[in-house]
Amino acid sequence: MLKHPANWLGLSLALPLPTLLVLAYLLPLAGVLAWSVSTPAGIGFGHYRQIATDPLILSILWRTLRICTVVTLVSVVIAYFLAYHLRFGSLLKKRILLIGVLIPFWLSALIRAFAWLMILRGNGLANTFLQSVGAISEPLALARNELGVMIGMVHFLVPYAVLPILSSLQHIDDRLLQASRSLGASFWRSFKDILLPLSSSGLLAATVIVFVFSLGFFVTPSVLGGGRVVMVAEYIYLQMFQLSNWGLGAALSAILMLIVVALMLLLIRIVGIRRLMDTAS
Amino acid sequence: MKQVASWTGIAVAVTFLLLPLVVIIPLSLTPTSFLSFPTGDLSLRHYEALFTDPKWIGSAADSLIVATLSAVVCTLLSVAMASGLWLTNTRLAPVFITIALLPIVAPQVVSAMIVYYLEARLGILDSYVGLVVGHCVVALPYAVIAMLVAFSRLSRSLERASRSLGAGTWTTLWRVLLPNVKSGIFGAAFLSFVISWDEVAVTLFISGLNVMTLPKRIWDGLRFDINPVIASVSVVMILLTTIVLIVQAMRKTKS
Numbered sequence: 001m002l003k004h005p006a007n008w009l010g011l012s013l014a015l016p017l018p019t020l021l022v023l024a025y026l027l028p029l030a031g032v033l034a035w036s037v038s039t040p041a042g043i044g045f046g047h048y049r050q051i052a053t054d055p056l057i058l059s060i061l062w063r064t065l066r067i068c069t070v071v072t073l074v075s076v077v078i079a080y081f082l083a084y085h086l087r088f089g090s091l092l093k094k095r096i097l098l099i100g101v102l103i104p105f106w107l108s109a110l111i112r113a114f115a116w117l118m119i120l121r122g123n124g125l126a127n128t129f130l131q132s133v134g135a136i137s138e139p140l141a142l143a144r145n146e147l148g149v150m151i152g153m154v155h156f157l158v159p160y161a162v163l164p165i166l167s168s169l170q171h172i173d174d175r176l177l178q179a180s181r182s183l184g185a186s187f188w189r190s191f192k193d194i195l196l197p198l199s200s201s202g203l204l205a206a207t208v209i210v211f212v213f214s215l216g217f218f219v220t221p222s223v224l225g226g227g228r229v230v231m232v233a234e235y236i237y238l239q240m241f242q243l244s245n246w247g248l249g250a251a252l253s254a255i256l257m258l259i260v261v262a263l264m265l266l267l268i269r270i271v272g273i274r275r276l277m278d279t280a281s
Numbered sequence: 282m283k284q285v286a287s288w289t290g291i292a293v294a295v296t297f298l299l300l301p302l303v304v305i306i307p308l309s310l311t312p313t314s315f316l317s318f319p320t321g322d323l324s325l326r327h328y329e330a331l332f333t334d335p336k337w338i339g340s341a342a343d344s345l346i347v348a349t350l351s352a353v354v355c356t357l358l359s360v361a362m363a364s365g366l367w368l369t370n371t372r373l374a375p376v377f378i379t380i381a382l383l384p385i386v387a388p389q390v391v392s393a394m395i396v397y398y399l400e401a402r403l404g405i406l407d408s409y410v411g412l413v414v415g416h417c418v419v420a421l422p423y424a425v426i427a428m429l430v431a432f433s434r435l436s437r438s439l440e441r442a443s444r445s446l447g448a449g450t451w452t453t454l455w456r457v458l459l460p461n462v463k464s465g466i467f468g469a470a471f472l473s474f475v476i477s478w479d480e481v482a483v484t485l486f487i488s489g490l491n492v493m494t495l496p497k498r499i500w501d502g503l504r505f506d507i508n509p510v511i512a513s514v515s516v517v518m519i520l521l522t523t524i525v526l527i528v529q530a531m532r533k534t535k536s
Contacts, residue, residue: 007368007369007370007371009365009368009450009451009454010364010365010366010367010368010369010371011365011369011371012365013361013362013364013365013368014361014362014365014366014369014371014374014377015365015377016358016361016362017358017359017361017362017377017381017421017425018362018376018377018380018381020358021380021381021383021384021418021421022380024396024399024414024418025383025384025392025395025399025418026380026383027399028395028396028398028399028402029395031398031399031402032391032394032395032398035398078294081290081294082291082294085287085291089287089291093287093288093291096291096295097291097294097295099295099299100294100295100298100299101298102526103298103299103302103519103522103523103526104298104299104301104302106475106522106525106526107302107479107518107519107522108478108479108481108496108518109479109481110479110481110496110499110500110503111305111499111515111518111519112301112302114305114499114503114511114512114515115301115302115304115305115515116301117503118301118304118305118308118316118512119300119301119304125304125318128318155297155298155301158298159298187283212386212388213388213389215388216387216388216389216390216391216392217388217389217390218389218390218482219481219482219500223503232390233388233389233390233482236390236394237390237393237485237486240394240397240486241486249394250394253388253390253391253394256388256390256391257387257388257391260386260387260388260391261386264386
């Protein structure tokens with residue numbers, strides 16, 4: 001297989017990156033897994049047992065799962081709407097939407113969370129506005145609770161969901177839709193029977209990508225939750241750096257990783273690796 | 282009627298997406314020393330504070346150094362890998378690609394944990410080298426995707442033409458293949474620079490006092506001393522992002 005000189009050159013060019021990642025990512029990952037099973041008394045599953053029984057940790061995991069599910073569903077629905085108009089809308093619509101999707105996409109999560117805090121906090125823009133028009137008399141609790149965290153996360157995740165959906169919509173042949181319309185199908189009928197099935201792989205990819213992203217996310221929840229809406233990623237951070245409880249942090253990371261790998265395998269099984277790569281490009 | 286509905290939907294969605302970016306602008310122009318919406322006078326004092334405070338300037342320099350080095354490393358590695366895979370037909374290609382894409386799949390906090398473990402072992406926490414390593418781990422998958430996409434658009438006949446004219450592998454790569462994926466290389470460099478410039482999660486785990494990038498200083502500001510300078514630094518970042526995107530879009534329409 002390696003008789004041709006190009007193969008040797010190619011292989012030596014291709015090797016450094018995966019080699020470095022094995023050394024700088026996979027090996028330390030093994031180290032983290034080792035941390036998770038090391039207790040003061042030697043090797044043991046004490047940290048995992050604690051996770052399974054401690055009501056505080058269980059409630060944090062449950063909250064993380066709940067918030068991530070809601071946020072993923074909302075983000076994907078909004079993203080589908082945007083992607084649909086980015087694909088089929090007029091040039092003006094496309095331009096406006098592109099600006100709306102791309103500028104936030106490239107802006108740091110931290111700054112976006114900060115901006116939402118300014119809008120949602122007690123004396124922030126939203127409450128000031130609602131009070132000045134007389135819609136409410138007392139400020140609403142919009143930040144430092146789950147609602148605020150969800151708004152900030154949806155804002156962060158929508159652009160990530162738009163890209164895979166848009167890519168699958170772009171592979172749809174226009175003539176299919178024209179045909180269904182000319183045969184008298186209503187908008188909803190051709191949406192349900194043509195658009196949705198043909199973009200299902202992009203939709204599924206977006207759902208998994210966004211869900212996985214939201215699971216390990218801690219900037220937005222931390223800024224907008226203000227310590228009251230601790231999700232699992234922030235809890236890991238606190239365990240590591242305020243309590244030096246590395247084993248517990250490592251065990252929680254291992255569980256997160258397991259969930260993600262399972263979801264990815266499921267996605268690959270349903271969508272197929274080839275179509276997934278198509279979607280990613 | 283349907284037009285009205287779709288335009289309303291678009292207006293609501295775009296407002297939702299852009300509102301936070303617009304809202305910070307008046308906050309940064311407040312004359313008061315705390316975060317508030319200016320009621321009368323506007324003031325540039327928080328921009329002055331930003332551009333004269335050695336701490337913020339130092340952080341901008343740190344961010345620039347780390348992001349530039351990360352972009353160089355990521356671009357070199359990903360260009361090498363993508364061109365190498367293009368030249369060989371190794372059966373290992375899917376394995377290489379899976380390894381290269383792994384950090385994109387892992388949750389942020391897990392990557393942060395992994396990098397922390399690595400750097401604690403190597404003793405490079407809170408250093409430029411440490412930050413570049415951490416940021417490269419996060420950015421490499423994106424650079425690799427950019428390069429793989431660029432090479433997948435390349436026609437095999439280019440290579441055959443070059444070889445039939447007597448060029449060796451190295452010349453073919455250097456004079457024919459790479460010039461044809463130039464925009465991909467630019468994209469990989471741009472992506473990895475921006476990812477490093479904005480990186481917070483891994484940075485929080487591995488940096489302390491020696492190296493303090495802009496996002497790390499903003500984070501500390503949000504935690505301990507929330508003041509309007511954060512709004513002005515945010516506005517500067519938003520403007521930079523917007524300008525870069527416009528330049529990018531103009532380059533694209535030109536070519």
